[in-house]
Amino acid sequence: MSALIQVRGISKQYGEGENVFSALKDLNCSIRKGEFVIVMGRSGSGKSTFLHILGGLEPVSSGEIWIEGKEMKKIDEEPHVTEYRRKTIGFIFQFFNLISSLTALENVAVPLIIAGEKEKRATQRSEDMLRCVGLYDKRDKLPSELSGGQQQRVAIARALVHGAPIVLADEPTGNLDSKTSTEVMELLDDLRVRLSQTIVLVTHDPVVATYGDRVLFFQDGQIVYEMQNDQNGDRRKRAFKIMDKLHDLTEGTLL
Numbered sequence: 001m002s003a004l005i006q007v008r009g010i011s012k013q014y015g016e017g018e019n020v021f022s023a024l025k026d027l028n029c030s031i032r033k034g035e036f037v038i039v040m041g042r043s044g045s046g047k048s049t050f051l052h053i054l055g056g057l058e059p060v061s062s063g064e065i066w067i068e069g070k071e072m073k074k075i076d077e078e079p080h081v082t083e084y085r086r087k088t089i090g091f092i093f094q095f096f097n098l099i100s101s102l103t104a105l106e107n108v109a110v111p112l113i114i115a116g117e118k119e120k121r122a123t124q125r126s127e128d129m130l131r132c133v134g135l136y137d138k139r140d141k142l143p144s145e146l147s148g149g150q151q152q153r154v155a156i157a158r159a160l161v162h163g164a165p166i167v168l169a170d171e172p173t174g175n176l177d178s179k180t181s182t183e184v185m186e187l188l189d190d191l192r193v194r195l196s197q198t199i200v201l202v203t204h205d206p207v208v209a210t211y212g213d214r215v216l217f218f219q220d221g222q223i224v225y226e227m228q229n230d231q232n233g234d235r236r237k238r239a240f241k242i243m244d245k246l247h248d249l250t251e252g253t254l255l
């Protein structure tokens, strides 16, 4: 697998003068095409900032990011950044962020319609995607008529419908119970393999983290440890190993 995302010495500062705060500090990493990368760390360690920067929602203060061999600085300006977000990135959030007045099908179709796809084709692709997440029969329901897990599956369908090579997920199971969380993770992992996507996922949950190929542990805006997950090993053992490491790094003050 070749490097899809290259992060070279990036830093991110918020504020100015005396109030300047460094959310990311000289951070380096490389993510391969098709990899499933988990980002963990205590609250405020810079996980969401990292995801937002990768997604083109925030610029870096210094350093370089290369995506598919292109330097992001060149992407960072309009109109390229909007196009980058539309074509290259699929976002999944903790609170689903579905549009409450639109049906499941219409929500999934939104990125395609915005990208200028004809309505008939957009509907067809969205129906196919809803089939993939097992919700075709709920296509005409509003978000309020769906369970939390179903809403997140609609959000996953929306994130993947335009075939983005990179999926960025910020605590996608943070609002779900453990059984639904497992279902959502199984689905995401299955789709990732079927659609050849690369996922970077932020979570506080060690069980969710077991789905990744690799776990990056953040502390004070830096990656302080990396763990390869043995996908053939026992999931419970993997979760304990991750939990132990988190405990070591945060002295039990993570959550």
Ligand SMILES: Nc1ncnc2c1ncn2[C@@H]1O[C@H](COP(=O)(O)OP(=O)(O)OP(=O)(O)O)[C@@H](O)[C@H]1O
Pocket (backbone or CB within 6 Å): 014, 015, 021, 022, 023, 041, 042, 043, 044, 045, 046, 047, 048, 049, 050
């Ligand atoms: N727009 C902003 N202006 C100022 N400071 C910010 C801004 N966004 C984030 N920060 C600060 O940067 C640091 C990193 O924030 P970030 O949201 O990336 O952390 P996180 O690891 O995702 O935390 P959590 O697990 O609580 O979501 C925090 O101390 C936060 O207060």
